[in-house]
Amino acid sequence: MEKNIIEAKNIVKKYKNFTLDVPELRLPEGFATALIGENGAGKTTLLNILTGIRMDYTGDISYFGEYSDKDIFKNPEIKERIGYTGTENYYLPHWTMKQIDDLQGLLFEKYDSAKFKRYCDDLAVFGGKSFDGSKKVSALSDGTKTKLMLAGVLARETDLLIMDEPASPLDPLMRDKLCELIREYLNSGENKSVLFSTHNISDMEGVTDYAIIMERGKIVEQGFVEDLKEKYISVKGESRDAEAAKSILYTMTSSNYGFEGICLAEDLDKLAGLDIVTETASLFKISVAIMKKNSLIK
Amino acid sequence: MNRTLWKCTGAFTPMSYRIAIVIGMILTSAAGFVLSYLMGLASALIVAPVALVIILFVDYFAFSGISVRREKCMEMMKSSVYGREIIGKALKMDTILKIVTVLLCFAGCIIGCVISGAGVLFVLAVMFTTMALTVLVLIFTRRKGLSVAVQMMLTYLGVTLLDGVMLGLLYAVLNAAEEEAQGISTLDIIVWAITLGMACLTVLLGFLLYRDCIRGYESGFLDRSEKEA
Numbered sequence: 001m002e003k004n005i006i007e008a009k010n011i012v013k014k015y016k017n018f019t020l021d022v023p024e025l026r027l028p029e030g031f032a033t034a035l036i037g038e039n040g041a042g043k044t045t046l047l048n049i050l051t052g053i054r055m056d057y058t059g060d061i062s063y064f065g066e067y068s069d070k071d072i073f074k075n076p077e078i079k080e081r082i083g084y085t086g087t088e089n090y091y092l093p094h095w096t097m098k099q100i101d102d103l104q105g106l107l108f109e110k111y112d113s114a115k116f117k118r119y120c121d122d123l124a125v126f127g128g129k130s131f132d133g134s135k136k137v138s139a140l141s142d143g144t145k146t147k148l149m150l151a152g153v154l155a156r157e158t159d160l161l162i163m164d165e166p167a168s169p170l171d172p173l174m175r176d177k178l179c180e181l182i183r184e185y186l187n188s189g190e191n192k193s194v195l196f197s198t199h200n201i202s203d204m205e206g207v208t209d210y211a212i213i214m215e216r217g218k219i220v221e222q223g224f225v226e227d228l229k230e231k232y233i234s235v236k237g238e239s240r241d242a243e244a245a246k247s248i249l250y251t252m253t254s255s256n257y258g259f260e261g262i263c264l265a266e267d268l269d270k271l272a273g274l275d276i277v278t279e280t281a282s283l284f285k286i287s288v289a290i291m292k293k294n295s296l297i298k
Numbered sequence: 299m300n301r302t303l304w305k306c307t308g309a310f311t312p313m314s315y316r317i318a319i320v321i322g323m324i325l326t327s328a329a330g331f332v333l334s335y336l337m338g339l340a341s342a343l344i345v346a347p348v349a350l351v352i353i354l355f356v357d358y359f360a361f362s363g364i365s366v367r368r369e370k371c372m373e374m375m376k377s378s379v380y381g382r383e384i385i386g387k388a389l390k391m392d393t394i395l396k397i398v399t400v401l402l403c404f405a406g407c408i409i410g411c412v413i414s415g416a417g418v419l420f421v422l423a424v425m426f427t428t429m430a431l432t433v434l435v436l437i438f439t440r441r442k443g444l445s446v447a448v449q450m451m452l453t454y455l456g457v458t459l460l461d462g463v464m465l466g467l468l469y470a471v472l473n474a475a476e477e478e479a480q481g482i483s484t485l486d487i488i489v490w491a492i493t494l495g496m497a498c499l500t501v502l503l504g505f506l507l508y509r510d511c512i513r514g515y516e517s518g519f520l521d522r523s524e525k526e527a
Contacts (some may be wrong), residue, residue, distance in 0.1 A: 053376045056521035076379040083377075090374040102310040106301055107378035134314075 003065060004031040005160055005193045006050060011059035013045055020045050022059070027195055028224075032207050035197040036287045037214035038295060044087060044164055046214070048051040050195070050218055051084045051162050061231035064159065080109055083153040087162045089145035091137045098133035101150065102259040110157035123177070142169040154181065161185060163196040167203055175200060181205040199285040213287055215294035225283055232282035232289065234265045241274040251289040262289035301380060306387035307395070321401060322352050334410025334421075342407050342424035349403035349425075350432055354395055376519055385515050393508045400429050423489060426496035433503040443501035 006029055008025040013073075027033055038080045048054040050061065052072045061069035067078045082151075097120070117131040125140070125147050126132050137145060146169045152285040153161065169176045182192030198204045212222040231251050237245055241284070242265050244258040246252055254272050263271065263279055281289075308316070328349050333341035375381030404425045411418045 048373075051377060054521055055374055055519075073379065073382075079377060079379045084373070086373045092371075099309060099311075101383075101484060103374075106309055106384055107375070107380055 003029040003191070005065075005191070006195075008061045009059060009229050010052065011046070011049060011057055011061070013042075013049065013054070013057040013088060015197055016098075017215055018042070020049075020057075022046065022219055025212070025219065025222075027193065028210055029191050029193050029211035030186070031192040031224075032186060032196070033194060033212060034201070034204055034208040034283075035211040035212050035214065036201060036291075037197075038291050040216075041214040042217040043214055047162055048165050048234050052085070063240055076109070081159040082159045083156055083158040084154050085146070085149045085161075085166055085245060087164045087168070087207055089137070089142075089149050091135060091145070091148070093136070093297035095137050096147075097131065097135050099135070100148070101133070102150055103156070107123070108156050110156050112157075116151055116155035119154050120148065121149040123151055123174075125151060135194060143171060143174065147174065148168060150178070151180065154185070155226060159189075159192055159196045161196070163194070165197050165199065167196075167198055167200040172203070175203045179204065182207045202282070205242075205283045208283060211287065213290050214292055216296070220294050221290050228283070228286050232262050232281050232286045233268060234260070234264055234279045234285055235268075235271065235276050236260045237271075237274055237276040241276070244274060245271060245276070253294050262286060301383060301387065303391040306384045307391035309384070310388055317353065319399070319401070323402040326403040327353070329406065330404060331406030331410040333405050335414055338419040339411065341410070342404065342421040342437065343490060345404055345407050346424055346428040350428060353398055353432055354402065364407050372515075372519075382516070382519050388510065389508065389511045389515070391401050393504060393511075397429075400425060420489060425494040426493060426500050430496050430503055431498040432509050433500065436507055 004026045004253070006025070006027040008022060011020065011022040011025065013020040018040070023096070025046075035043050036049065045054065049057050063069070063078050063080065067075055072078050095103075101113050101116060104116065104151060105113060116132060120126065120243075123281050125144055126135065129227050131195060137148070140148065146166065150166065152161075167178055170178060182194050182196075196204070208225055210224050211228060213220055221228070232250065235245070235249060237259050239254060239258050242252070242254040245259060245261065246254075248267050249261035250267075252259055254260075259289065263278075299433075310326055326345060329343040330341055333344055337344075377382075407417050407421045411421050411442060
């Protein structure tokens with residue numbers, strides 16, 4: 001039976017015009033989970049709650065099968081085992097690399113300064129030059145600041161990485177490197193897990209084992225990618241069959257040349273008689289279809 | 299890992315900055331010493347704005363408004379169970395250092411006045427007035443949730459203005475008292491009263507500012523309003 005690294009129940013956070021409402025969330029242990037959703041879906045709020053950065057919510061969270069979120073201030077073990085990177089870099093602009101190194105050493109027991117410097121070199125934070133303790137954060141580009149955050153979090157001994165849109169400011173080469181780092185992290189020890197939110201579904205699909213899709217503060221779909229790909233099938237057909245297919249397909253786009261859409265596997269036999277081609281849908285197509293179905297965007 | 303007061307404060311300030319502040323204090327003090335021989339008690343009025351600038355820069359470079367809820371690096375602090383302890387200790391040390399900074403800036407003036415026989419009470423009155431007004435304006439601007447740069451500007455303008463008014467009044471009172479005074483003892487009593495009054499006000503306001511800062515970052519950690527924190 002699969003073990004869950006995080007189990008959350010009845011998580012509710014209310015804003016003026018928005019409510020995050022997650023009745024149940026299970027994060028499988030030992031896998032990389034992608035949290036997908038359009039802007040304003042509530043991904044960052046959910047990640048902040050799961051990391052213990054936001055405390056103004058109701059609900060219960062259990063970590064690593066043994067700790068409760070109510071113990072998060074009393075038990076250092078919880079936050080020590082979770083590594084977090086935010087949407088924007090969380091270092092003050094005037095901080096130097098040495099300050100960041102010193103501060104991380106104060107904040108986290110299992111922080112390795114030598115590892116931090118090594119990751120900074122590997123990720124070319126200093127443009128191929130060796131670690132420069134006097135360099136300020138303000139001298140770095142947005143992408144390099146993200147690399148710095150990644151170096152900081154990977155320099156710690158953790159069991160769970162929670163990353164909020166780590167790929168967004170990165171170039172394609174670095175996104176590929178990020179996927180490599182995630183795989184290395186998962187393979188580095190037993191039961192390591194990763195949870196990241198992303199808009200770059202195509203780039204991150206190669207490393208995603210489990211997907212959670214959010215829309216308007218709710219989880220609308222979740223599952224292992226393989227299972228989702230069995231549940232949602234990509235269908236293409238001729239334009240003459242578009243009208244007939246429209247009511248059966250989960251989502252559809254059509255043009256003069258034909259139609260393309262996503263169909264639930266259970267509804268596939270309803271398309272019998274139509275001239276269609278089916279193929280395995282990518283996680284990108286599945287996510288967009290699900291988000292489209294639940295979105296307010298017309 | 300021993301999270302001492304000094305280590306926690308040091309993590310927020312680079313060595314070069316700490317050296318620059320110490321040099322600034324020494325130079326200000328030396329200048330105050332020289333000026334006290336040239337200008338007597340009025341030298342304190344020149345040291346006051348310099349000390350004020352140093353206090354404000356301590357705040358900016360050390361914390362950049364970190365005690366304000368939802369400030370940038372709070373996420374990093376909150377991702378660690380020790381974040382709260384570290385900021386608390388750094389703010390405590392910062393409060394102590396503010397007092398030491400001002401004392402050291404004025405030390406040269408005080409020593410110069412004592413040696414030259416110019417009297418030291420007026421210098422102390424200026425020192426405590428400057429500190430009290432700085433802290434008062436800092437509390438006011440911090441509660442308005444303004445950005446750090448605007449806070450600094452407003453504090454400098456506010457204190458300079460208030461300083462000018464307060465010290466103008468002080469001069470007027472001293473001049474009037476000197477005319478009326480039957481010997482030096484009455485004048486001394488008046489200056490003592492102002493000095494002690496301002497010293498007590500400084501301590502009280504310093505305590506309020508420290509409590510304000512603690513509430514600010516606690517509210518950020520617990521995601522409560524500052525009143526609840």
